[in-house]
Amino acid sequence: MELAITAEEYQQLCALIYAESGIALGERKASLVVGRLSKRLRDLGLATFTEYCEKVTQDRTREEFTRMLDLISTNKTDFFREPAHFEFLQKHILPECARAKCIRIWSSACSTGEEPYTIAMALYDSVQSPAEWDFKILASDLSTRVLAKAASGTYDEERVRTLPPNVIKRHFLKGRAASVGLVKVKPHLTDMVQFRRVNLMDERFPITTPLDAVFCRNVMIYFDHATQETLVNKFHSYIKPGGYLFIGHSESLQWAKHPFKLIAPTIYRKEP
Ligand SMILES: C[S@@+](CC[C@H](N)C(=O)[O-])C[C@H]1O[C@@H](n2cnc3c(N)ncnc32)[C@H](O)[C@@H]1O
Incomplete structure (x- = not known):
């Protein structure tokens, strides 16, 4: 189940993310942010986003900050995207x-x-x-x-499915035994x-x-x-x-x- 976020909490979170990464989330991304961070809050045993912001800002190792950015950022990509x-x-x-x-x-x-x-x-x-x-x-x-x-350098075979077979053969190793279904650059x-x-x-x-x-x-x-x-x-x-x-x-x-x-x-x- 997703947690609730107040307008103030969302603003605080957006300010933290913007200052660190330049990512400007905007007002309409609140449900996306909550969706991506709720599990992390639960794993940490935190009930509110105020507590989470405190945790992020007080963590001197900055590990939690990195973790939060990992969860927030969109990583969609592909081989030969925009050829x-x-x-x-x-x-x-x-x-x-x-x-x-x-x-x-x-x-x-x-x-x-x-x-x-x-x-x-x-x-x-x-x-x-x-x-x-x-x-x-x-x-x-x-x-x-x-x-x-x-x-x-390891990917599901599915990720290279659209590449020509000779390109796959030249540049990737096919997984065997426990690695079946994977390819390695x-x-x-x-x-x-x-x-x-x-x-x-x-x-x-x-x-x-x-x-x-x-x-x-x-x-x-x-x-x-x-x-x-x-x-x-x-x-x-x-x-x-x-x-x-x-x-x-x-x-x-x-x-x-x-x-x-x-x-x-x-x-x-x-x-x-
Ligand atoms: C959608 S992916 C783009 C991947 C690839 N360039 C492409 O076009 O397929 C965007 C990437 O930008 C990274 N990113 C976001 N903010 C960043 C920042 N401030 N510095 C470096 N990378 C950042 C994210 O972690 C994510 O992996």
């Missing part, structure tokens, strides 16, 4: 990097890993000798729960991807080498315009001149002031 971006990567970005044979990409809200592994597959399958290339993909998310799943792809927790609200990101492209897809939709604008301008300083920013197909930066040039729907370029 035009991967075609663009293959047709435009790879050739631009061909002389140096080096490419740096950041999947900045990677959820359970389908996006960075898709980037890895798109790169690996587009060059003649992948071993001669220096491919590095940083894959990050706010949620430690999704990052653990991503780093395991092969090491030639996992070696290309490094996972770590990064909060897009952080002032600075743990990136020292200028990036060829940033994927920030289907997360800005949860942020308000001011937060989107700050974030996009932050990305700009981590991208190489001539590098790219990809956003989700239902997202738009038309509200934001930023120095990128829109070169195709949802694809932005930093001045070369």
